[in-house]
Amino acid sequence: MVIDIHTHIFPPKLAPHAIKALENSAGAHAFLNGTKEDLIKSMSENGIDISVNMPVASRADQVHSINNYSIEVNNQGDTTGLYSFGACHPLNPDMKDELKRLKSAGIKGIKIHPDFQGLYLDDETVVRIMEYAAELGLIILIHCGMDPSFPDVHRSTPKRLAGILPRLNGAKIIAAHMGGYEYMDDVEDCLVGKDVYIDTSFTIGKFDEKQILRILQNHNPDKILFGTDSPWDDQKNALKLFKELPISDELKEKILWKNSKNLLEIL
Template identity: 25%
Template sequence: MTAPTDRPTFDLDAVAAIDVHTHAEVSRDGHGSLSPALFGASEEYFKAHGHRQPTIDEMADYYRERSMLAVVFTVDAEHATGWPRISNTEIAEDCARHGDVLLPFASIDPHKGRAAVAEARRLVTEHGVRGFKFHPSIQGFAPNDPMAYPLYEAIEELGAVALFHTGQTGIGAGVPGGGGIRLAYSNPMLVDDVAVDFPTMKIILAHPSFPWQDEALAIATHKPTVHIDLSGWSPKYFPPQLVRYANSLLQDKVLFGSDFPVIKPDRWMADFDRLEIKPEVRPKILKDNAARLLGLTG
């Protein structure tokens, strides 16, 4: 089974950057992707008090004004949280209306078993979804749990991308018991097992992986299909070893991501401009690596 052939094409010369990590936080009818308690904890963590949850139409306008493309996804954590997700189909349809600027990803709770596999196949073949977001800590599973393997098998076969949250999360921070969210599930070493068992599946380790940054760098260096996105942190706080590897061994595997809307590309870009990144590496991080990984280059 292959991806649809009617996906939009892009004039990459006119694209300033590709943001591989943005969140659809609210549905058409105003339903949030997470409970108010977890959203509130995230706002406090990012010092983004009272930030608006933009619609996908508003996201498209924002990125279009900046000549950027953006990957858009939600988080499906119904099993662990009991909170109804935003529809992946709705997100894909709304992104399709803005196909000049938005690239749909999906999120499927791997606890859904065969239903998850069927949904993944439908979303890629019928709706042009290019990848899948996993947040192991919120979804309550270890990435190397065989429970999730049938879903990975479908993603690998479809040629889609698997993006895993790694490291600490602001979601649940400060809530008693962290809202039941276990940080250990987002240790990138658990994704190393996935990269071994699914050697052709394209993988993104999302975020500077505090407190496991060195582990993430080791995995991305060792496993050919594993990449790192730089979302969730202002570049001025990047660990020095991350900057060093991005400038050298991993210059073809590091990707711009913001974590919009809690961190906006304007702020991220301003701080990235001050980072000591080689001139020849900057366009790779901002656009070229993502364009190749997402299949936008021909």
């Protein structure tokens, strides 16, 4: 079994525009067209049983409409294998009610992307909404490290996350991109061994393998999750590179699906 904890899709009418805009801003290449159908096809072709969509609200007024689609996708997950988290923008004045709506709808967690939202991860507004999400039992996936769309401003670093973890004691936090894209030294210094999940999205094959292996081997083996960041990475290649890592089969199995299964409680 394989669970991809970190993917992205868009509503069908928005997908072409969203993919083109993000390709231009990040200088990136999308491997899929951004629709749920294309992601489900990729999953089927590459032996990925479950994927989780991580929607991003770059504006506070987008949250409700994005989450309408997230709930629709999530409700079909038992059939399609594609589930969804909800979008969270800390500046949305109705965000607490929106979090309660997500929880009631069966959504397991939320995605926060400080760079797209123009907020630092340790801003009081951000921390308070994460505290409330944690009270509801929602998982919180945070973009960590550099984002190619914002190469000069890094609002969500491992050090900032480490600084607020004591306030989020007991919360289910996932630090995306191995804890910090292009911040692997700080990940080792600040996050490895802490009470935080990390996912592997958009890192394996892109950073020093010896350092990646140290992080995987020194962090809590129950708190590492396989992710790809599809469509911004190719699910087939990301899975191949992960399986080729010289780590134990037991650890691979935990990362590929067991840890996500236990966290998501969906199987």
